[in-house]
Structure formats: structure tokens, C-alpha cells
Amino acid sequence: MSQVIEPRGEAGRPAARSVVTGGAGFVGSHLCRALVASGNSVVCIDSLSTGRRENVADLLHDPRFTLVEADIVEPLRVGGPVDFVFHLACPASPVDYFRMPVATLRAGGHGTYHALCLAREKNARFVLTSTSEVYGNPLQHPQDEDYWGNVNPVGPRACYDESKRFSEAMTVSFRKQYQVDTGIARLFNSYGPAMREDDGRVVPTFVKQALSGAPLTVMGDGSQTRSLCYVDDTVRGILALAHSAESGPVNIGNPHEITVRELAEHIRELTGSASALSYTEAHPDDPQRRRPDISKAGRLLGWEPRVSLLDGLKKTIAAFSAADGPAAGHVPFAPG
Known part of the structure; x- marks a missing residue:
């Protein structure tokens, strides 16, 4: 059934109105x-299957913000003008997409289609947040946007990898057939406050374990690498793409590459934890190397990450240490 969201406060509507799925x-x-914070009004659409109301609790009483609990896999109608549609709705943690593989694929298929239809109807700029997972376990290093990837279409991670690859194909097709103004951002391993403790991704897992004194569980021998981008930098990159005429795809990530074992040691040191490192069996198809080539983002968007890994980890640890839990301690977004 279609969901109808009517605009609030249209008489004094800011210069831009955005719909954010997920x-x-x-x-x-x-x-x-x-x-x-930049003066936009926002319609936030989330099924709350993996998102949390408390993540946006500080926005709920702001007249510029509307939270709508709805599933983007169902048709959606939004009343009034819309300037931007940001499509983020999709389980992004292995814990979640292993648990909900069909829902993950539907978010990339039906969800992307419905979000693109809304952008087409409203003549809005559409921005898809894709992922470095489209590169799979890459044979090219670092990964640039021309690399087609090395993805197992029937492996345990296929529901997420192929969901995002299909989302990209759908976005490109809407641009070609219907002239929808689209942009694709490929995000690399974002981290920061508001990640769930049970997210399953490496940063919240290590931080939770270190703060509790539990062993830090390192998959495999810990030599696999990640390139971690603090969430404020990720958001700046998404907005830079949104306010450009570029179609992408554009890599948004931090090219500073670190092994998982080194990351564990950094977190143990920053938390003052005496936790041991515990080595466990690696997940199937776990990427062994991950590092973005961000020269395109720098050249076309004037974007590069600003927050160092250590500074970002300190902010993340402080948020997880806050009395109200990991969703607390939001660090104000620094635009520009």
C-alpha cells in the first residue's frame, strides 16, 4: 500500500527539501x-528494521524534520515538492544482511525503484549510497571506479553485494531512459557514533569488547586490510556529490589502509584496555584488501577526508562510553 507523507510548514519552506530513505x-x-543543520527540511523514511528511532531522537521535535516509519519496498508518495532523494535504505551490516537476505535484495531492487520513481516524479536530484562491496574481494588495488570487481554472486555476501550492484544498474538505467538527475556514491567502511554495539562490523565490535575487557575477536590472522572513513567525512562526500552535477560512481572513503590486527591494537591502546586478541575463523568471501582510489572525488567534487583514524576512533569510543550507550554523544556535524 502506498504511503502518503504530506509536507509540514510549507509556507516557510527552506530552500531545499530532502527525502532520506534509511x-x-x-x-x-x-x-x-x-x-x-544546514537549513533543509527532511522527510526521513525508515522501516526501523535495522535503524533506530533513538538515532534521530534529537530531531523529532524540529519542525524541519519528519520521521515516517515505512518500508521503501512498498510504493511511496510524498506530498509537496522534493529537491533531493537520498537512498540509503538497506541492511549494511553482515549481522543484518545474513539474517535478512531477501529483505536486503528487495531494498536494492524494489526500494531503489521506488526511490527513483519518487525522484523522477518530483524532478529531484537522486543520490544512491552504494558500497565498496561492489568490488567484492578485489584483484585490483587500490580500487578505482573503473574496476568491475571480483564478486561471488552465490556466496554468503551475495545478497548485499548484488543488491548494491543492481541498485547502481537501476540508477544508471533511470538516468539513461528517463533523464533522472542521479549520482552514485560508493562508500568505504564508514564508522562513528550511532553504530549499534551488535552491528557486527569491526569498529563497534572491537570498541565494545575493549571497553568491557573481553577479548578482541580478530577474524583470520588479522592481516586483511580496511580503509576506515569517519562518518562526518562520509556525509560531506555524499553532500558534495548531491550538490554537484556528477553522475558517478564516485568513491567516498579514506585511503589510509590499516590491517585489522593493527586496528585492534589501536583501539586497545585508546581505551586503555588489557583485552587480549583472540583469533577466530574468517568469514567466507571476506575481502582481503580494501582501499579506495579517491582521486576522482578530489578532482570532481573537491572532497577528501579530514578526520584522522585516531581522532575518529577517539570520538567513537567517547560515544560508546557515554552513559546512554553508543547512540549517545553525537558530535556536531562540521560542514564545509
Whole structure:
């Protein structure tokens, strides 16, 4: 059944009105906060299957912000003008997409189609947040946007990888057939406040374990690498793409590459934890190397990450240490 969202306060409507699918999720909530802080009105659409109301609790009484609990896989109608549609709705943690593989594929298929239809109807700029997972376990290093990837279409991660690859194909097709103004951002391993403790991704897992004194569980021998981008930098990159005429795809990530074992040691040191490192069996198809080539983002968007890994980890640890839990301690977004 179609969901109808009527605009609030249209008489004094700001210069831009944005729809953010998955806006109560980790990256989505930070994006909503940045948009509202810049004067935008925001319609946040989230099924709350993996997102959390508390992620946007500080926005709920702001007249520029509307939270709508709805599933983007169903048709959606939004009343009034819309300038931007940001499509983030999709389980992004292995814990979640292993648990909900069909829902993950539907978010990339039906969800992307419905979000693109809304952008087409409203003549809005559409921005898809894709992922470095489209590169799979890459044979090219670092990964630039021309690399087609090395993805197992029937492996345990296929529901997420192929969901995002299909989302990209759908976005490109709407641009070609219907002239929808689209942009694709490929995000690399974002982290920061508002990640769930049970997210399953490496940063919240290590931080939770270190703060509790539990062993830090390192998959495999810990030599696999990640390139971690603090969420404020990720949001700046998404907004830079949104306010450009570029179609992408554009890599948004931090090219500083670190092994998982080194990351564990950094977190153990920053938390003052005496936790041991415990080595466990690696997940199937776990990427062994991950590092973005961001020269395109620098050249076309004037974007590069600003927050160092250590500074970002300190902010993340402080948020997880806050009395109200990991969703607390939001660091104000710094635009520009």
C-alpha cells in the first residue's frame, strides 16, 4: 500500500527539501542531522528494521524534520515538492544482511525503484549510497571506479553485494531512459557514533569488547586490510556529490589502509584496555584488501577526508562510553 507523507510548514519552506530513505540508520541519521543543520527540511523514511528511532531522537521535535516509519519496498508518495532523494535504505551490516537476505535484495531492487520513481516524479536530484562491496574481494588495488570487481554472486555476501550492484544498474538505467538527475556514491567502511554495539562490523565490535575487557575477536590472522572513513567525512562526500552535477560512481572513503590486527591494537591502546586478541575463523568471501582510489572525488567534487583514524576512533569510543550507550554523544556535524 502506498504511503502518503504530506509536507509540514510549507509556507516557510527552506530552500531545499530532502527525502532520506534509511534515515534512522547509522549513516542516514548523520546525514539527516547535517541536512537539518544546514537549513533543509527532511522527510526521513525508515522501516526501523535495522535503524533506530533513538538515532534521530534529537530531531523529532524540529519542525524541519519528519520521521515516517515505512518500508521503501512498498510504493511511496510524498506530498509537496522534493529537491533531493537520498537512498540509503538497506541492511549494511553482515549481522543484518545474513539474517535478512531477501529483505536486503528487495531494498536494492524494489526500494531503489521506488526511490527513483519518487525522484523522477518530483524532478529531484537522486543520490544512491552504494558500497565498496561492489568490488567484492578485489584483484585490483587500490580500487578505482573503473574496476568491475571480483564478486561471488552465490556466496554468503551475495545478497548485499548484488543488491548494491543492481541498485547502481537501476540508477544508471533511470538516468539513461528517463533523464533522472542521479549520482552514485560508493562508500568505504564508514564508522562513528550511532553504530549499534551488535552491528557486527569491526569498529563497534572491537570498541565494545575493549571497553568491557573481553577479548578482541580478530577474524583470520588479522592481516586483511580496511580503509576506515569517519562518518562526518562520509556525509560531506555524499553532500558534495548531491550538490554537484556528477553522475558517478564516485568513491567516498579514506585511503589510509590499516590491517585489522593493527586496528585492534589501536583501539586497545585508546581505551586503555588489557583485552587480549583472540583469533577466530574468517568469514567466507571476506575481502582481503580494501582501499579506495579517491582521486576522482578530489578532482570532481573537491572532497577528501579530514578526520584522522585516531581522532575518529577517539570520538567513537567517547560515544560508546557515554552513559546512554553508543547512540549517545553525537558530535556536531562540521560542514564545509
